[in-house]
Amino acid sequence: MRNRNTSTQTYSTIALRVLARGVFACCLLVSVLGNSNCRAQGDAKIPKEEEGTGVVELLGESLDPDIPFHDEKNNFVKFGQYFDGKRPIILSFNYSNCPNVCSIQLEKMAISLSRIDLDVEKDFQVISVSIDPNEQASRAREFKEKFTRFYNRPDFDDGWHFLVGDEADIRMLASECGVTYKYIPEQKLYSHPPVFLLISPEGKIVRYIYGLDYEPITVKRALVEAAEGKIGSSINRLSFLTGCYLYNPNSGTYTFQAIAIMRIGGAATVIGLCIGLVPYWLKRRSTKSQIDKSMNKDNDNEQPAQTINSSTAS
Numbered sequence: 001m002r003n004r005n006t007s008t009q010t011y012s013t014i015a016l017r018v019l020a021r022g023v024f025a026c027c028l029l030v031s032v033l034g035n036s037n038c039r040a041q042g043d044a045k046i047p048k049e050e051e052g053t054g055v056v057e058l059l060g061e062s063l064d065p066d067i068p069f070h071d072e073k074n075n076f077v078k079f080g081q082y083f084d085g086k087r088p089i090i091l092s093f094n095y096s097n098c099p100n101v102c103s104i105q106l107e108k109m110a111i112s113l114s115r116i117d118l119d120v121e122k123d124f125q126v127i128s129v130s131i132d133p134n135e136q137a138s139r140a141r142e143f144k145e146k147f148t149r150f151y152n153r154p155d156f157d158d159g160w161h162f163l164v165g166d167e168a169d170i171r172m173l174a175s176e177c178g179v180t181y182k183y184i185p186e187q188k189l190y191s192h193p194p195v196f197l198l199i200s201p202e203g204k205i206v207r208y209i210y211g212l213d214y215e216p217i218t219v220k221r222a223l224v225e226a227a228e229g230k231i232g233s234s235i236n237r238l239s240f241l242t243g244c245y246l247y248n249p250n251s252g253t254y255t256f257q258a259i260a261i262m263r264i265g266g267a268a269t270v271i272g273l274c275i276g277l278v279p280y281w282l283k284r285r286s287t288k289s290q291i292d293k294s295m296n297k298d299n300d301n302e303q304p305a306q307t308i309n310s311s312t313a314s
Contacts, residue, residue: 052180052182053180053181053182053191053192053193054180054193055178055179055180055193055195055208055210056178056180057178057208057234058176058177058178058205059205059206059207059208059231060204060205060206060231061176061204061205062202062203062204062205063079063080063173063176063177063199063203063204063205064079064080064172064173064176065078065079065080065081065083065203066078066079066080067079067080067165067169067172067173068165068166068169069129069163069164069165069169070137070163070164070165071137071140071161071162071163072137072140072141072143072144072161072162072163073137073141074137074138077163079163079173080203082125082127082161083199083201083202083203084201085201085202086201086227087123087124087125087159087201087227088124088125088198088199088200088201088206088223088226088227089124089125089126089127089198089199089201089226090109090124090125090126090127090196090197090198090199090223091127091128091129091177091196091197091198091199092105092106092109092127092128092129092195092196092197093128093129093130093131093170093174093177093179093181093192093195094106094128094129094130094131094143094192095130095131095132095135095190096130096132096135096139096140096142096143097132097189098189098190099189101192101194101212103147104194104212105194105196105212106128106147107147107150108212108213108214109126109196109214109219110147110148110150110151111150111151112214112215112216112219113126113151113216113219114150114151114152114153115216116216116217116219116220116223117220118220118223118224119153119155119156119159120151120153120156120159120160121155121156121157121158121159121160122155122159123223123227124159124223124226124227125159125160125161126159126160126161127160127161127162127163128143128144128161128162128163129163129165129170129173129174130143130162130163130164130165130170131170131174131181131190131192132164132190133164133165133166133167133170135164136164137164139164140162140163140164141162143162144160144161144162148160177197177205178205179192179193179195179197181193193210194210194211194212195208195209195210196208196209196214197209198222198223198225198226198232199226200226200227200229201227201229202229204229204231206225206226206229206230206231206232207222207225207226207231207232207233207234207235208234208235209222209234209235210234210235214235218235222235
C-alpha cells in the first residue's frame with residue numbers, strides 16, 4: 001500500500017512539472033512562431049505599394065528646428081519654435097482623409113491623455129503633422145476640433161497643434177524621425193505606420209510609442225521621462241510587430257491578423273503539450289515498471305513465510 005501511495009505522489013509531482021513545462025513551452029512558441037509567422041504572412045499579403053513603409057528608430061537624434069510649416073490657424077511656424085526647453089512633445093504623422101488608422105490613433109491617445117494628471121499646454125505639447133501636402137490649414141483646424149473633443153479639458157488650444165506643409169518639408173521631418181510612408185494612387189490614400197514619438201523639450205527623439213492602444217500610466221511615465229530628456233525603450237513595439245497590422249487595398253484600411261495569431265497559438269499549444277507529455281509518459285512507464293518489479297519481489301519474500309505458517313498450523 002505504501003508503494004502505491006508513493007507511486008501516486010510521484011505521478012502527481014511529475015504531472016505538475018509537465019504542466020509547468022507545457023505552459024512555458026506554449027508561451028515561448030507563441031512568441032517566436034507568432035512573430036515569424038506574422039512577418040511571413042505580411043510579406044505575402046502586403047501589396048507592393050506598402051513595401052518600404054515603417055519605422056527605423058533614431059533615438060537620441062535631434063530634429064531640425066528650421067523646417068517650416070503652417071499651423072491650423074494658418075500661421076507660419078518653424079518646427080523648432082515648439083522646443084521651449086520646458087515641455088516635451090508627443091508627435092505623430094497623420095492626415096485628415098485617413099479612413100481608419102489616424103482616427104483610432106488620435107482618438108485613443110486623446111482619451112488616454114484625458115486620464116492622466118498632466119495637462120496639454122501646461123505640462124506638454126501634442127503635434128500632428130499631416131503627411132498630405134495638399135491639406136490646407138482650414139482642414140487641419142477641422143481635424144483638430146474632431147479629436148481634441150475626446151480630451152475634454154479646457155485651456156489646451158495653444159498646446160495642441162495640427163501642422164501642414166510642403167511635401168519636401170514633411171518628408172524631411174518624417175525622415176529625421178525614422179518614419180517612412182507611401183502614397184497609393186489607386187486608393188488615393190497614404191500607407192503609414194501608427195506611431196507616436198516623444199520629443200524632449202530641446203528637440204531630441206527620446207521614445208517611440210507604437211500601435212493603437214495607450215495605457216494612461218505608461219503615457220504619463222513616458223512624458224515625465226521625456227521632460228527630463230531621458231531616452232527610453234519603445235512602448236508596444238513587440239505587440240505592434242507581432243500584431244501584423246496590414247494594409248488592405250480593397251477596403252483602404254489596416255487590419256489586425258487575429259485569426260493567424262489564434263492558429264499559431266493553437267498549434268503551439270499542441271506542440272507544447274507534446275513536448276511536456278512525452279517525457280511524462282515515458283517516465284510513468286518506467287516508474288510503473290519499477291514498482292511492479294518491487295511488488296513482485298515483496299510477494300516472493302512473503303511466500304515462504306506463508307508456507308512456514310501453514311506447516312506450523314498443521
